Amino acid sequence: MQKIILRTENLSKTFPGVQALKNINFELYKGEIHGIVGENGAGKSTFVKILGGIHQPDTGKIYLNGEQVEIRSPRDAKRLGITLIHQEITLVPHLTVAENILLGRLPTKKLFGFISVLNYDEMYSKAEEILDRIGVNIPVTSKVKELSVGEQQIVEIARALADEAQIICMDEPTSALSPYEIERLFDVIRSLKNGNVSVIYISHHINEIFEICDRVTVFRDGEKIGTFRVSDVTPEKIITLMIGRKLSQFYAYREKSTAIWETPILEIRNLSTRPIGAKALRLEKISLKVYPGEILGIFGLMGAGKTELAKAVFGVYKIEKGEILLEGEKIDIRRPLDAKRYGIVYVPEDRLREGLVLSMPVKCNITLPCLDNLTGSILIPQELERDIAMKWVNALRIAVPHIDFRAANLSGGNKQKVVIAKWLEMKPKVIIFDEPTMGIDVGAKEEIRKIISDLALQGIGIILISSEAEEVMSLADRIVVMRNGKIIGEFDRREVTKDDLLALASGVRREVKEDTKMGG
Amino acid sequence: MPSRESKDIREQLRIYVLALYSKEEFKPFVALIGIILVSSILSPYYLTIYNWRTILAQASPYIILAIGETLIILMGSIDLSPGSVLALSGAVTASCIMLLGLPVWLSVLIGLAIGGILGLINGIMVTKAKIPSFVATLAMLAAARGLTLIITGGRPISGLPDEFTRLAGFVYNIPVPFLITLIVLFFTTFLLKYTKIGRYVYAIGGNEEAARFSGINVDAVKIVIFTLSGILYGLAGIIIAARLASAYPQAGVGYELDAIASSVLGGVQLIGGLGSPIGALIGTLILITITNILILLNVNPYYQFVVKGFVLALAATTLTRGLRYTK
Numbered sequence: 001m002q003k004i005i006l007r008t009e010n011l012s013k014t015f016p017g018v019q020a021l022k023n024i025n026f027e028l029y030k031g032e033i034h035g036i037v038g039e040n041g042a043g044k045s046t047f048v049k050i051l052g053g054i055h056q057p058d059t060g061k062i063y064l065n066g067e068q069v070e071i072r073s074p075r076d077a078k079r080l081g082i083t084l085i086h087q088e089i090t091l092v093p094h095l096t097v098a099e100n101i102l103l104g105r106l107p108t109k110k111l112f113g114f115i116s117v118l119n120y121d122e123m124y125s126k127a128e129e130i131l132d133r134i135g136v137n138i139p140v141t142s143k144v145k146e147l148s149v150g151e152q153q154i155v156e157i158a159r160a161l162a163d164e165a166q167i168i169c170m171d172e173p174t175s176a177l178s179p180y181e182i183e184r185l186f187d188v189i190r191s192l193k194n195g196n197v198s199v200i201y202i203s204h205h206i207n208e209i210f211e212i213c214d215r216v217t218v219f220r221d222g223e224k225i226g227t228f229r230v231s232d233v234t235p236e237k238i239i240t241l242m243i244g245r246k247l248s249q250f251y252a253y254r255e256k257s258t259a260i261w262e263t264p265i266l267e268i269r270n271l272s273t274r275p276i277g278a279k280a281l282r283l284e285k286i287s288l289k290v291y292p293g294e295i296l297g298i299f300g301l302m303g304a305g306k307t308e309l310a311k312a313v314f315g316v317y318k319i320e321k322g323e324i325l326l327e328g329e330k331i332d333i334r335r336p337l338d339a340k341r342y343g344i345v346y347v348p349e350d351r352l353r354e355g356l357v358l359s360m361p362v363k364c365n366i367t368l369p370c371l372d373n374l375t376g377s378i379l380i381p382q383e384l385e386r387d388i389a390m391k392w393v394n395a396l397r398i399a400v401p402h403i404d405f406r407a408a409n410l411s412g413g414n415k416q417k418v419v420i421a422k423w424l425e426m427k428p429k430v431i432i433f434d435e436p437t438m439g440i441d442v443g444a445k446e447e448i449r450k451i452i453s454d455l456a457l458q459g460i461g462i463i464l465i466s467s468e469a470e471e472v473m474s475l476a477d478r479i480v481v482m483r484n485g486k487i488i489g490e491f492d493r494r495e496v497t498k499d500d501l502l503a504l505a506s507g508v509r510r511e512v513k514e515d516t517k518m519g520g
Numbered sequence: 521m522p523s524r525e526s527k528d529i530r531e532q533l534r535i536y537v538l539a540l541y542s543k544e545e546f547k548p549f550v551a552l553i554g555i556i557l558v559s560s561i562l563s564p565y566y567l568t569i570y571n572w573r574t575i576l577a578q579a580s581p582y583i584i585l586a587i588g589e590t591l592i593i594l595m596g597s598i599d600l601s602p603g604s605v606l607a608l609s610g611a612v613t614a615s616c617i618m619l620l621g622l623p624v625w626l627s628v629l630i631g632l633a634i635g636g637i638l639g640l641i642n643g644i645m646v647t648k649a650k651i652p653s654f655v656a657t658l659a660m661l662a663a664a665r666g667l668t669l670i671i672t673g674g675r676p677i678s679g680l681p682d683e684f685t686r687l688a689g690f691v692y693n694i695p696v697p698f699l700i701t702l703i704v705l706f707f708t709t710f711l712l713k714y715t716k717i718g719r720y721v722y723a724i725g726g727n728e729e730a731a732r733f734s735g736i737n738v739d740a741v742k743i744v745i746f747t748l749s750g751i752l753y754g755l756a757g758i759i760i761a762a763r764l765a766s767a768y769p770q771a772g773v774g775y776e777l778d779a780i781a782s783s784v785l786g787g788v789q790l791i792g793g794l795g796s797p798i799g800a801l802i803g804t805l806i807l808i809t810i811t812n813i814l815i816l817l818n819v820n821p822y823y824q825f826v827v828k829g830f831v832l833a834l835a836a837t838t839l840t841r842g843l844r845y846t847k
């Protein structure tokens with residue numbers, strides 16, 4: 001019998017209009033990796049936020065090592081040894097790795113016997129020792145902003161260890177990681193387990209759960225459906241429990257496309273840009289064509305330049321050389337507004353920064369881009385606006401109590417659905433989807449895939465950007481592979497395997513895990 | 521789950537009550553009522569018609585300024601120029617009447633246009649020259665004040681005709697400036713709530729990046745709103761000139777702080793995206809009422825500033841509690 005480190009008893013939490021958690025009885029063993037799965041809005045994040053002291057439960061008790069505890073603030077949680085790691089990184093970008101790891105407990109020494117100054121030697125050796133413990137090799141003197149997202153996440157874990165965390169809760173930690181980085185994160189998580197740290201691991205990737213978790217708990221509509229040893233269940237069983245019905249077919253291939261292969265609806269010729277962003281990636285001589293009714297998949301690992309390409313076409317980044325043709329005619333796009341007017345729209349990957357206005361209701365977010373197209377008058381057509389918002393909330397099954405609900409209060413996956421919904425009313429000619437199903441539950445993923453296929457059937461040209469090979473394989477007609485800002489291959493979907501794609505994208509022929517180092 | 525079509529009435533009611541409570545203006549409104557109640561207990565003169573005539577007449581230009589400032593703050597920008605723009609508009613209007621002998625209505629229009637032009641320049645500096653609004657409007661604060669001093673020669677322009685000062689008169693005990701204020705309030709509220717540009721103001725303030733990615737012409741919206749606010753500052757300047765029957769070169773010095781303070785007290789979030797003109801009205805009334813009761817109680821005027829500062833700081837701590845929106 002294993003030792004129970006954390007136990008919750010009848011934990012409930014209500015938000016205005018939503019019961020997020022109902023009587024959750026949950027047990028976490030010492031040194032186990034415990035997965036939590038559930039549909040978008042099932043209450044997973046709320047549950048770990050309660051453990052992390054961000055939300056207070058309405059009723060229910062929390063026991064840590066058999067003693068009842070109150071977690072009133074993130075500080076309380078930290079003191080009790082509970083750390084929450086979410087997708088949004090909370091490191092200080094301008095400080096070094098060592099400073100970030102030891103922030104709050106920086107070692108000092110006395111100068112002349114009385115002036116207290118930072119002891120850098122001790123700081124570096126302590127930080128190195130912690131990183132060693134989880135078996136990673138990140139230079140402790142480099143600035144955090146120079147690290148990849150995956151490395152930053154590992155630094156967060158190291159910081160938790162420095163704070164002597166006993167329980168680390170990870171909320172969708174892999175959504176921004178490349179396959180190689182995910183492997184590395186898993187190695188770190190396994191080493192945590194050996195160090196007797198318990199991990200709560202939230203993910204929408206059922207395969208990840210089966211890869212690293214000991215047990216898994218399923219949430220549905222704020223209730224706990226059950227906890228299972230992963231060795232006792234199948235992924236299909238878990239999915240069925242999650243969504244309350246059977247999923248017809250996992251990764252169903254799209255029907256043959258009805259694309260008209262005459263004039264491309266969008267053509268990009270020799271597009272190059274200056275170096276973009278902190279990584280100074282530049283796009284070089286990108287040429288591609290999208291036909292009406294076709295789905296063009298763009299596959300590549302994190303940092304390959306897929307998002308940069310999309311944003312260059314959408315008018316966010318300046319194009320240095322090259323041209324864009326819409327239905328055979330050259331067009332000039334200098335800002336998103338121009339792109340929108342030509343009927344080219346972009347569903348961003350970074351939905352919090354680029355997709356949503358958190359302070360506005362769901363309704364207003366959905367209709368924001370299309371207001372200008374709805375009416376020539378300066379007034380907003382109130383009835384029509386409600387109808388449109390209602391239509392897409394229902395079509396995408398966005399879980400909200402009412403359409404005037406503030407976007408800030410949506411669960412992660414439902415935010416993504418709103419970002420997609422806002423472009424659908426526009427009837428665009430070309431839609432660029434950037435990681436459209438990231439952070440979305442399996443049921444809704446299937447729905448979004450279906451929406452994308454349907455849009456293609458209506459004759460829209462679709463560019464589907466994804467770092468999930470299965471996703472491009474199941475939806476796209478043609479697949480383009482990118483690496484380091486260049487296109488390095490183009491395939492018909494039927495001629496290529498998942499392994500081919502991965503090998504090409506990561507710059508090796510076969511073994512993907514071996515030497516795929518991202519961003520240098 | 522998706523919204524149910526047939527929600528029962530109690531649930532609907534609960535949502536409305538919650539919505540009311542979570543409005544940014546709710547706490548300031550309760551505070552204002554509280555201050556009014558306490559004031560009427562502290563001083564028997566407070567709740568007289570005569571006193572309220574004064575309060576409303578005095579408050580009106582401040583409310584108009586605060587509404588203009590609120591429009592800017594809602595977009596996530598800030599405007600430090602209202603006091604100077606006000607002074608220049610007042611001075612230009614007065615000069616048109618007194619020196620050029622233009623008809624009053626035309627002079628007023630010119631005064632408003634001056635406000636609009638200065639606002640437009642602010643807007644262009646912010647969007648086209650990409651100067652942060654704090655700096656751009658700080659430049660305007662200095663430049664517009666300088667222009668005012670130049671055209672007035674540093675002396676007040678007095679003796680404005682009755683036809684003009686009537687703008688600050690009374691209709692059945694209601695100050696005309698307050699009637700104008702109500703029109704401004706109605707107009708801006710309507711603009712923000714029911715028009716596309718109003719919606720874009722909230723979107724830009726809530727998340728400018730997302731607004732741009734939604735294909736909104738952010739620069740155009742900013743320019744229009746800066747111009748509109750400029751016109752409102754001009755209006756306030758004209759009202760002040762009418763009240764005093766003269767245009768002072770020092771009119772409105774430091775008013776930008778009152779305008780910002782009133783907006784914040786009225787629940788307008790400095791990061792943008794949340795708040796309303798009604799909030800600006802409530803915030804201004806809170807500040808004015810506090811000043812008024814201190815005068816009625818014969819408190820040394822120097823203390824009034826301390827009290828104002830204290831109230832603002834106190835209000836800021838309670839107002840922001842419970843908000844958890846990140847930009």
Ligand SMILES: Nc1ncnc2c1ncn2[C@@H]1O[C@H](COP(=O)(O)OP(=O)(O)OP(=O)(O)O)[C@@H](O)[C@H]1O
Nearest residue numbers: 015020040041042043044045046409410411412413
């Ligand atoms: N601050 C809040 N105010 C109001 N409602 C909220 C708030 N936070 C979460 N909710 C609601 O609580 C429910 C559970 O949300 P939660 O974020 O826990 O879901 P989740 O399981 O993490 O979903 P996802 O997989 O999409 O991230 C949702 O319906 C959400 O809209």
Ligand SMILES: [Mg+2]
Nearest residue numbers: 044045411412
């Ligand atoms: Mg979540």
